[in-house]
Amino acid sequence: MQKLNRRQVLKAGGTLGAVGAVSPLVMAAKSDAATKDDMKSMKRVRQTLVAPPFAPAYDQNYSGSPKIVEVELTVHEEKRVIDDDGTEINALSYNGSIPGPLMICHEGDYIELTLKNPASNEMDHNIDFHASTGALGGGGLTLVEPGQQVVLRWKATKPGTYIYHCAPGGVMIPYYVVSGMSGAVMVLPRNGLRDRAGKRLSYDRVYYVGEQDFYVPRDEEGNYKTYETHAAAMEDTFAVMATLTPSHVVLNGKVGALTGDGAMKAKVGESVLIIHSQANRDSRPHLIGGHGDYVWEAGSFADPPEEGLETWFIRGGSAGAALYTFLQPGVYAYLSHNLIEAVQLGALAHFVVDGKWDNDLMTQVSKPGPIPA
Numbered sequence: 001m002q003k004l005n006r007r008q009v010l011k012a013g014g015t016l017g018a019v020g021a022v023s024p025l026v027m028a029a030k031s032d033a034a035t036k037d038d039m040k041s042m043k044r045v046r047q048t049l050v051a052p053p054f055a056p057a058y059d060q061n062y063s064g065s066p067k068i069v070e071v072e073l074t075v076h077e078e079k080r081v082i083d084d085d086g087t088e089i090n091a092l093s094y095n096g097s098i099p100g101p102l103m104i105c106h107e108g109d110y111i112e113l114t115l116k117n118p119a120s121n122e123m124d125h126n127i128d129f130h131a132s133t134g135a136l137g138g139g140g141l142t143l144v145e146p147g148q149q150v151v152l153r154w155k156a157t158k159p160g161t162y163i164y165h166c167a168p169g170g171v172m173i174p175y176y177v178v179s180g181m182s183g184a185v186m187v188l189p190r191n192g193l194r195d196r197a198g199k200r201l202s203y204d205r206v207y208y209v210g211e212q213d214f215y216v217p218r219d220e221e222g223n224y225k226t227y228e229t230h231a232a233a234m235e236d237t238f239a240v241m242a243t244l245t246p247s248h249v250v251l252n253g254k255v256g257a258l259t260g261d262g263a264m265k266a267k268v269g270e271s272v273l274i275i276h277s278q279a280n281r282d283s284r285p286h287l288i289g290g291h292g293d294y295v296w297e298a299g300s301f302a303d304p305p306e307e308g309l310e311t312w313f314i315r316g317g318s319a320g321a322a323l324y325t326f327l328q329p330g331v332y333a334y335l336s337h338n339l340i341e342a343v344q345l346g347a348l349a350h351f352v353v354d355g356k357w358d359n360d361l362m363t364q365v366s367k368p369g370p371i372p373a
Contacts, residue, residue: 043065049073052183052209053252053349055208056102062107062190067106069104069111070114071111071114072113073114075094075118075121075181078093080093081254082214082254082255083254084255092125093253098210099210102183102275103183105156105186105187105188106190107190110153110155123146125143125166126167127164129185131164132155159187159300159302161277163182163277164182165182165279178212184210184319186206189301195305203323205271206275207273210276211250211281212250212253214249215245217237217240246345249345255346258349263349263351264351266353268326270326272325274321277314278316278317278318280317281316282313282314282316285314285335285337286334286337287322287333292312293307296320298318311337329354330353332352334350335347336348
């Protein structure tokens with residue numbers, strides 16, 4: 001398979017010099033003997049990552065000592081259908097899901113990532129963890145060509161929710177992100193989530209919703225175009241990206257991915273933590289028929305949550321969290337309250353909640369009927 005070379009990138013999107021291609025930071029990669037000795041005695045936990053909206057197995061409670069959480073991501077370059085009309089894109093992803101899998105650890109833990117770029121791929125890849133410190137979020141130490149892998153370890157010093165994404169340099173950074181290469185990390189505080197008064201908060205389920213904007217070119221008749229390779233698609237895709245107007249805004253990679261059989265499940269009385277990320281654009285999550293009981297809008301668990309929000313704001317390039325206890329059964333729409341994006345572009349999901357209806361919270365006093373004379 002022909003690999004995507006630098007000349008093709010320059011032709012498609014312009015110069016790489018605006019941001020600069022990432023090069024490995026050799027000095028930052030060195031470690032001293034004392035650090036290695038500390039790591040030898042530290043407990044290691046293998047975290048098996050799963051496709052969103054689900055979370056990997058983990059313990060909400062801190063174990064009492066820091067650990068090394070081992071995770072693995074494999075880069076996928078593949079065609080993907082993103083709506084019910086069969087619109088197809090050349091997607092980029094971590095582990096084959098858009099968004100990439102959620103990783104979970106506690107404050108003070110280490111994430112040790114093995115990043116694999118199979119030889120069958122065309123492009124170089126890396127990863128920038130917004131939760132980490134140094135070397136462009138790890139981007140400077142993880143650039144791998146097709147057929148290579150790299151191992152990166154970083155310390156989770158700041159509790160909260162954060163995105164990660166591919167950032168190989170220059171104009172390719174937004175191209176990789178809007179092609180699907182982002183995910184999230186949740187770093188739980190050692191003393192657990194707390195409300196404004198310091199009371200401990202817990203939850204029964206956690207779901208990860210990754211909002212994704214796509215920029216699919218159209219032909220002269222307005223139909224979405226398809227391309228055999230990324231190299232063939234880039235020039236047209238960059239032109240659509242320059243308009244800042246997405247063709248699709250979806251939750252978890254495809255229109256309707258979190259509705260029907262893919263809807264998120266809960267029961268009346270359960271508290272659900274919703275992590276919502278957007279790696280490129282601002283978003284306004286809203287739960288129709290519910291609320292954000294506790295909302296960490298900017299993602300920082302070190303800060304007290306806002307309480308009782310109807311709609312919250314997720315900044316482009318970040319992840320936030322909202323905790324809600326479901327009080328009524330039924331289907332709840334979870335969407336971006338830019339309603340045009342939700343209804344026309346696809347940013348809509350469902351929660352299906354089982355349980356007993358509470359007439360005190362809502363009741364239909366009379367059924368629809370003729371207006372009395």
